[in-house]
Each structure stands twice: as structure tokens, then as C-alpha cells.
Amino acid sequence: MTIDLQTENDHGHAATELDLDRVVAFAGQIAQNHAIASNGVLTYLGDRLGLWRTLASVGPVTSAELAEHAGLAERYVREWVSAQAAAGYVTYDAATQRFTLPAEHAAVLADDDSPAALVGAFEITAAVWASVDRLAHAYTTGEGVGWHEHDDRLFSGVERFFRPLYAGSLVDAWIPAVDGLTARLTAGARVLDVGCGLGSATLLMAEAFPASTFLGVDNHGESVRRATAAAQRAGAADRVAFTEAAADEYDGGPYDVICMFDALHDMGDPLGALRHARAALSDDGILLVVEPAAADRLEDNLHPLGLSWYAASATMCVPGSLSQAGGAGLGAQAGAARLLELFALEGFGTARVAATTQFNLVIEARR
Numbered sequence: 535m536t537i538d539l540q541t542e543n544d545h546g547h548a549a550t551e552l553d554l555d556r557v558v559a560f561a562g563q564i565a566q567n568h569a570i571a572s573n574g575v576l577t578y579l580g581d582r583l584g585l586w587r588t589l590a591s592v593g594p595v596t597s598a599e600l601a602e603h604a605g606l607a608e609r610y611v612r613e614w615v616s617a618q619a620a621a622g623y624v625t626y627d628a629a630t631q632r633f634t635l636p637a638e639h640a641a642v643l644a645d646d647d648s649p650a651a652l653v654g655a656f657e658i659t660a661a662v663w664a665s666v667d668r669l670a671h672a673y674t675t676g677e678g679v680g681w682h683e684h685d686d687r688l689f690s691g692v693e694r695f696f697r698p699l700y701a702g703s704l705v706d707a708w709i710p711a712v713d714g715l716t717a718r719l720t721a722g723a724r725v726l727d728v729g730c731g732l733g734s735a736t737l738l739m740a741e742a743f744p745a746s747t748f749l750g751v752d753n754h755g756e757s758v759r760r761a762t763a764a765a766q767r768a769g770a771a772d773r774v775a776f777t778e779a780a781a782d783e784y785d786g787g788p789y790d791v792i793c794m795f796d797a798l799h800d801m802g803d804p805l806g807a808l809r810h811a812r813a814a815l816s817d818d819g820i821l822l823v824v825e826p827a828a829a830d831r832l833e834d835n836l837h838p839l840g841l842s843w844y845a846a847s848a849t850m851c852v853p854g855s856l857s858q859a860g861g862a863g864l865g866a867q868a869g870a871a872r873l874l875e876l877f878a879l880e881g882f883g884t885a886r887v888a889a890t891t892q893f894n895l896v897i898e899a900r901r
């Protein structure tokens with residue numbers, strides 16, 4: 535069905551012929567998306583309050599039993615767990631009035647050490663919502679929003695979101711994809727991780743390659759402090775250190791291997807960062823840059839993963855980059871061609887995509 539709307543829109547163009555079926559279909563899509571977004575708050579609360587972990591450990595439970603195990607108020611838990619049944623995150627047995635978190639769902643929602651862990655992403659979203667007024671101001675003025683200006687949950691959420699990805703891919707897939715890198719790290723290399731965040735990638739490499747030494751640098755002091763504490767907890771502080779420094783100002787070197795994990799596009803001056811890295815590499819050094827997977831053309835990134843990365847880019851990566859000197863605003867969906875162009879501009883002899891996975895581009899470059 536169509537209806538004629540002979541009105542003028544704000545730009546003075548006649549708006550005609552609304553296809554009502556399409557309106558209804560789109561309203562249904564938005565309503566569904568809104569339901570999922572609303573449950574994002576509950577998914578985060580379930581993580582924060584231990585409900586997912588409790589469900590995973592106790593098996594089928596009534597809402598009263600779940601509340602008791604979790605030490606929470608039953609009336610809230612009843613509503614929460616009913617929402618999760620409606621979402622299909624838990625199953626509900628009407629005969630016993632018990633809710634169950636399937637083991638496969640627990641692997642995603644209840645266990646940070648699972649390779650499928652994703653619940654940390656909701657902590658990131660909580661942090662982004664906390665920054666929403668700051669972001670609205672930035673969108674109006676064009677100013678940036680620095681990494682350090684965000685809610686604390688951003689740092690822990692990012693670490694929790696990326697660590698399972700790194701645990702599953704870094705040592706077993708990404709490093710072997712780079713010519714000679716496994717051998718270098720096994721033999722013992724000086725490794726620098728630029729934009730190291732809370733140091734999860736640094737520490738995973740340190741664990742896998744005990745003959746190598748590692749330095750992580752990040753311009754966010756709180757992340758460096760937490761990374762340092764993590765190295766101490768891991769008993770690796772004798773060969774893993776973290777220090778506060780920007781990507782274009784750290785000292786030392788030459789380094790045999792320099793890495794940047796999901797950090798280059800966050801920088802205000804990615805070219806300056808590559809220039810500094812090239813100067814800090816040994817003659818036969820290797821630069822490993824991991825970036826979010828993206829096709830080169832916007833029209834080829836229009837799918838759920840592209841949405842996820844663009845949304846992250848619009849709320850964290852671009853604002854962060856615009857807050858720094860240079861303000862490049864490369865964005866999380868730059869794509870391989872644009873990224874390789876940056877390496878060429880900085881005079882790297884070789885730069886190539888060593889691996890493309892569902893979520894990431896792995897780039898290796900040499901002086």
C-alpha cells in the first residue's frame with residue numbers, strides 16, 4: 535500500500551508516496567533492534583552482578599533460586615531472567631518454572647577465559663553511554679574525546695573484549711603468518727608493543743616466547759599502571775615492562791619487533807607513529823600492525839560486523855584520534871589499501887597483508 539503525502543519536507547522538496555509496507559517493515563526492524571539494545575543494559579547488569587556466572591554454575595533454577603545464589607533481590611532477578619528468556623539467551627521450562635543458561639551460551643556470556651567470550655563488549659557499551667553527553671558536544675564542535683576522558687569501564691571492557699581474540703589468534707595464527715616472526719621470537723627478540731592498553735597482547739606473547747623481552751608503551755597512564763600490575767600478577771615483570779609514552783615519542787631501540795594491536799587508527803598522527811616505529815626498528819626488524827578487518831570501500835562494509843566497527847569508530851576511535859595532535863581521524867574501517875598507503879608514505883621497503891581473518895587485518899612491514 536502507498537499513501538500520497540503532498541507536504542514539503544524541511545528542504546522544500548515534495549515528499550511523496552510513502553510505501554506503508556516498507557514503513558511497517560522498518561518500524562518492526564527498529565522495534566526489534568531497540569528490544570535488543572534495551573536488553574544490552576540487562577546483559578551488562580548480568581555480567582556486573584554475576585548473574586551469568588551464577589546461571590552457568592548452578593544449572594536450571596527458578597528466579598528465587600537464582601536470586602538466592604547470586605545474593606540479589608528476587609523481584610528484580612525475576613524480571614531480568616524473564617527478559618533473558620524472551621531474548622533466547624536462557625531457556626525456560628514452564629512446567630518447573632526453571633531457567634537454564636545453555637553451556638554454549640555460557641561460553642559467550644559467563645567465562646572471560648573462553649575463546650568465545652563476548653560479554654566484555656557490553657562493558658564497552660556502558661562506558662560509551664556514560665560518555666554520550668561528551669560525545670554530543672564533540673559532534674557539535676568537532677573537538678575530540680580523549681581515551682582518558684572516557685568512563686573507566688572502557689579500559690577494562692576493551693581488555694576483556696580483545697583478550698579472547700588475541701588468545702585464540704595471536705600466537706597460533708597471526709604471528710605464524712608473518713615471515714620468520716615465530717623463529718625470531720622463539721630465539722629471543724626485543725619486542726615493543728605500541729598502544730599496549732592493559733597489555734593483554736604483550737603478556738600473551740611473553741608467555742609464549744620466554745626468550746624474548748617486552749616493552750609496552752601507551753599514552754594513557756592508567757592503562758600503563760594496570761598493565762604493569764598484570765605483568766606482576768603473571769610473574770613476568772622480569773622481562774615485561776610497561777611505560778607511559780606516545781607512539782611518536784618513546785625512547786630506546788633498536789627493537790627487533792614492533793607491534794600495534796588495534797591502536798594505529800586511534801592515533802592522532804598514524805604517519806608519525808609509523809615514522810617513529812621505522813626509526814626504532816633494527817635493520818632487519820619487523821613491524822606487525824593488527825587492525826580491524828575492513829574492505830576498502832564503504833559499500834563493502836555494510837554488514838553487522840561493519841556496523842559494530844563503525845559504531846566503535848564513531849564513539850571511541852575517531853573521537854580519540856581527533857583529540858590528539860594531528861587529528862587524522864583514520865577510523866576503524868580504513869581498509870587494507872588505505873593502511874598500506876600509510877606504510878608506503880613512510881618509506882617502508884615492504885608492507886603487506888599477512889593474514890585476513892573474520893575480525894582483523896594483519897599487516898607486516900619491514901624497513
Ligand SMILES: C[S@@+](CC[C@H](N)C(=O)[O-])C[C@H]1O[C@@H](n2cnc3c(N)ncnc32)[C@H](O)[C@@H]1O
Nearest residue numbers: 681729730731752753754780781795797800801
Ligand atoms: C583500542 S585500544 C587497544 C589496546 C591494546 N593494544 C589492546 O589491543 O588491547 C587503543 C590503545 O591505543 C592507545 N593510544 C591511542 N593513541 C595513542 C598514541 N598516540 N600513543 C600511544 N598510545 C595511544 C590508547 O590509549 C589505547 O590504550
